[in-house]
Amino acid sequence: MKNEELFKREQEKWISKISLKNNFELADIHMVAGIDIAYWTEGKVDYGVCCIVVIDYITKQIIEEVEYWGKIDVPYISGYLAFRELPLIMEATKKLQCKPDLYMFDGNGYLHYRNMGIATHASFYLNKPTIGVAKSYLKIKDTDFQMPKNEMGDFTYIEVDGDVYGAVLITRKDVKPIFISCGNWIDLETSIKITLHFVEKNSRLPITTRYADLATHASRRKYTQ
Secondary structure (H helix, E strand, O other): OHHHHHHHHHHHHHHOOOOOOOOOOHHHOOEEEEEEEEEEEEOOEEEEEEEEEEEEOOOOOEEEEEEEEEEOOOOOOOOOHHHHHHHHHHHHHOOOOOOOOEEEEEOOOOOOOOOOOHHHHHHHHHOOOEEEEEOOOOOOOOOOOOOOOOOOOOEEEEEEOOEEEEEEEOOOOOOOOEEEEEEEOOOHHHHHHHHHHOEOOOOOOEHHHHHHHHHHHHHHHHHHO
């Protein structure tokens, strides 16, 4: 319980500093980074690799790709995954030559038990606006979501105790939805708009986190051969 108590206190000090408002103009977003992490175990030791793919907002071309892998020293505790992921993320960002204007995470942001998913938690260390893009639903306080219409761009809000935590978004017709939440310094409507901007025909995911996800799988194969 000691780690859990420390982690909870650490997150609680940031909660009041979360801002679900844009601190930027969309026209000033030029480079957007997608971040994902993959894990594996060798013997009794856990390892992880963080991949970051930076994409030009206008051309949607890849500008830069980096990765960082290493031993995982933080135990897994449900609801506190950010503490396990953040060290890898920060080491990977040190390798970047460019400076992304915004980060998109394969995971949640405000849509979290304490509104502190990885996209929100990491924002305080990256000092940039962030968005959470999750492939599955994190159920909070037994709150179910309402499925949007089967039309690209349609969404429904996820409300918990009257507070909007995120949105269920249809990015392509006849495919499963994804779950969008603000990380920090961005509003939900802009988060949805940017996510849809990066969705292409061959996936329900935005290319930012999709390319990062593909990169982590490739890296894990490389390091576990």
